[in-house]
Amino acid sequence: MGKFAIWAVLLSALVVCSSGCFQCLVNVDDSLRLCWGHVLTKYDIRNVDSCFSTIDRIFNRKERVIQAGRVGGGYDKQLRDIMYAEIMPLVEEFDNKLNADSVYEDRLQTAADNFVAEAYKLPRATGCIPPCGFQVSGSVYNCVTCLYDSCEYPLDCPTRDLVVQENNSTEMRCDVQFSLPRDIEIIWRFAPEVRTQQVEQFGLVTVGEDQLYSIPSARLHHMGTYQCEIFSQQYSIIRTYHHLTVIPQVLVAQAKLQGIFNMALLPGGQIPAQPAVPPHDLGPTRSSWLLSLPSPPLLAACLTALLLLLFLSLGFVIWWMKIIRNQASMDPVTSIH
Amino acid sequence: MYRAVCVVLCACLLLPALRCENLLCYYCPLQSNGKVCRPVLSECPPQELCSTARGRYGGRVVLSARGCLSKQECRLEHVISYKGTNITMSYSCCDWHYCNSGSRITVHSALFALAVATTIILPAWAR
Numbered sequence: 266m267g268k269f270a271i272w273a274v275l276l277s278a279l280v281v282c283s284s285g286c287f288q289c290l291v292n293v294d295d296s297l298r299l300c301w302g303h304v305l306t307k308y309d310i311r312n313v314d315s316c317f318s319t320i321d322r323i324f325n326r327k328e329r330v331i332q333a334g335r336v337g338g339g340y341d342k343q344l345r346d347i348m349y350a351e352i353m354p355l356v357e358e359f360d361n362k363l364n365a366d367s368v369y370e371d372r373l374q375t376a377a378d379n380f381v382a383e384a385y386k387l388p389r390a391t392g393c394i395p396p397c398g399f400q401v402s403g404s405v406y407n408c409v410t411c412l413y414d415s416c417e418y419p420l421d422c423p424t425r426d427l428v429v430q431e432n433n434s435t436e437m438r439c440d441v442q443f444s445l446p447r448d449i450e451i452i453w454r455f456a457p458e459v460r461t462q463q464v465e466q467f468g469l470v471t472v473g474e475d476q477l478y479s480i481p482s483a484r485l486h487h488m489g490t491y492q493c494e495i496f497s498q499q500y501s502i503i504r505t506y507h508h509l510t511v512i513p514q515v516l517v518a519q520a521k522l523q524g525i526f527n528m529a530l531l532p533g534g535q536i537p538a539q540p541a542v543p544p545h546d547l548g549p550t551r552s553s554w555l556l557s558l559p560s561p562p563l564l565a566a567c568l569t570a571l572l573l574l575l576f577l578s579l580g581f582v583i584w585w586m587k588i589i590r591n592q593a594s595m596d597p598v599t600s601i602h
Numbered sequence: 603m604y605r606a607v608c609v610v611l612c613a614c615l616l617l618p619a620l621r622c623e624n625l626l627c628y629y630c631p632l633q634s635n636g637k638v639c640r641p642v643l644s645e646c647p648p649q650e651l652c653s654t655a656r657g658r659y660g661g662r663v664v665l666s667a668r669g670c671l672s673k674q675e676c677r678l679e680h681v682i683s684y685k686g687t688n689i690t691m692s693y694s695c696c697d698w699h700y701c702n703s704g705s706r707i708t709v710h711s712a713l714f715a716l717a718v719a720t721t722i723i724l725p726a727w728a729r
Contacts (some may be wrong), residue, residue: 288631293630293631293633293637294640295638296631297629297630297631297639297640297642300625300642301642305647307647308624308647308648309648310624310646311645312644312645312646312647313642313643313669314629314631314644314646314669314670314687316638317631321713375650409686410683410685410686481666594638
C-alpha cells in the first residue's frame with residue numbers, strides 16, 4: 266500500500282499534464298517537427314518523448330505562461346500568432362536535424378520568455394456586467410482548457426414589468442448592458458396571459474434586427490410575457506423578458522368618473538378641463554369624499570338653523586290659519602253662503 | 603549451426619530486450635482518440651518499453667498517445683488533468699521495435715510469422 270502510494274506520487278510528478286498555452290496554440294504536426302531531432306545526451310539517443318516533456322515543463326506547467334495567455338475575448342488568434350512567431354523559426358531551424366537536449370532547453374526557454382512578454386501586451390478582458398447574458402468581451406482565454414472562461418451568467422434576464430392602459434401605446438426595448446457583436450439577429454416571442462420564462466410557452470412573433478417592440482394600441486389580448494432573444498452567429502447571447510399588464514378601459518373610465526365627482530364635491534370646487542392624473546382605484550376617492558365634508562360644529566349650526574326655520578314657518582302657518590278662522594266667525598253671512 | 607543462428611535471429615526479433623540496443627517506438631503526443639499523427643519514431647532510453655496510452659472518461663476512450671514508458675509505469679493506472687477534465691489513463695506496453703504502431707496485433711503477427719518462416723525455411727534452404 267505504502268509502496269503504491271510512493272509510486273503514485275512519483276507518477277504524478279512524471280505525468281505529462283498536457284494542458285497549456287503551447288498545446289492549445291501549436292498544432293501537433295508542428296510540434297512533432299520541432300521535436301523530431303531531440304537528442305537525449307545522457308543516452309545519446311534521438312528521443313521525442315523527452316522533448317515533449319521539456320515543452321510541457323517550460324510552457325504548460327508554468328503559471329507565468331498561463332497568466333500571460335489570459336487575454337480578452339477574440340484575442341486568442343493574436344496569441345496564436347505570437348506563439349507561432351516564436352516557435353516557427355525553431356521548427357525551421359531544427360527541421361530534420363539532430364540537436365542536443367540542452368539546445369532545446371535554452372531555445373524553448375527563450376521562446377517562452379518572449380511569448381510571455383508579447384502576450385502581456387494584448388488587451389485583457391473588460392470584465393463581466395451582471396446579471397445575465399453571454400458576454401464575449403468579458404470572457405477570458407484559458408490556456409489550461411484551451412477555451413474562453415465565460416462570465417458564467419445565465420442567458421435569461423430577470424423579468425421587467427410594464428403596465429399600460431387599454432388603447433394606449435407602449436413599447437419594449439431589448440436593451441443589454443454589455444456591447445453586442447455587429448451581426449446580431451433578434452427574435453421576439455410572446456407567451457399570452459402568463460408571467461413566465463418557460464421556453465415552451467412562447468410563440469414566435471418576429472425575426473429581424475429590431476431591438477424595439479412597439480404596441481400602438483394595447484388590447485387585453487396583448488397581456489402576457491414578451492421574450493427578446495439575441496443571436497450572434499446562430500448562438501444565443503441573451504434573453505430578456507417584459508411582462509405587460511393591460512388595464513381594461515372600463516376600469517379606466519370608472520376611475521376618471523370618480524375623479525370628476527370628487528372635484529365637484531370640493532367646497533367651491535371647479536371641474537378642471539382635464540384632470541392631471543385620474544385616480545385608479547376607489548379607496549383613496551372615498552377617503553377624499555369624507556375629507557371634503559364640512560366640520561361638525563358647522564353642520565350642527567346648519568341643522569339648528571334649518572329646524573328653527575321649519576318651526577318658525579310652522580308657527581307662521583298656524584298663526585295665519587287662526588286669523589282666517591277669526592275672520593270667518595265675524596262674518597256669518599259669508600260663512601253661510 | 604544454422605539452427606543456432608535462427609534461434610538468435612528469432613530472439614532478436616521477438617525479444618529486443620535481450621539485445622544491447624534500445625527500442626524504437628512510434629511517438630504521438632496525448633490527443634483526442636481517433637486523431638492521426640504523422641509517424642514519428644523515438645528511441646527509448648534503456649529499461650523503457652513502447653507503449654500505447656488510453657485515456658478514459660466515463661468508460662469511453664477519449665484520448666490516446668504513443669511513446670516510451672518505463673516498465674513500472676506500464677502496469678499503473680492514474681488520473682490526469684487534460685484541458686481541465688480528469689481523465690483516467692491506462693497503458694499497454696510491448697517490447698519489440700515499432701510494436702506500438704497502432705495496429706499492434708498485425709505487426710506482432712507479421713513479425714511472428716517472419717520469425718517462424720525464417721526458422722523453418724532457413725535450415726531447409728541451408729541443407
